[in-house]
Amino acid sequence: MGFMNISIFINRIEFGIYKMINDKTKPILEDEIIIPKSFSIGERLSYIRKIINVLIKEYSVRKAYMYIEEDIGIEIIEAVKVEGILEELFSSCGVEICK
Structure with a gap:
């Protein structure tokens, strides 16, 4: 079983x-x-989703840990969108999200 850390x-x-x-x-x-x-922003989310999806399948990832950099400032909205798209991807691939 593989697991993934994402910052x-x-x-x-x-x-x-x-x-x-x-x-x-x-x-x-x-x-x-x-x-x-x-x-x-739409292209960024799609780009990230595609790459992470390939990694999940290639390395049989079953658990994922996600972190958002705290000093991100006003651009936190985009980071939250990225977090949301990754949570959706993990859920649809059967990956357990650990925080």
Whole structure:
């Protein structure tokens, strides 16, 4: 079973995918998704959703932990939209959301 940590920033999403092996956490992939500034909010959400969907399927993710960067300021609305689209994706893929 794989699990994913996601940190949401205004211009990027940092993530890590891990597996539990012999009661130890083994990192599988740690990276970030840069969100293009030229995209509209709808395009950004679609872009993020597609990439995370591929990762969920590729690495058999069953649990996800999400965090929103606290110093995001006035752009918190966009971060909340990203969080919402990810929660919907996790739910539709059968991924348990842990906070």
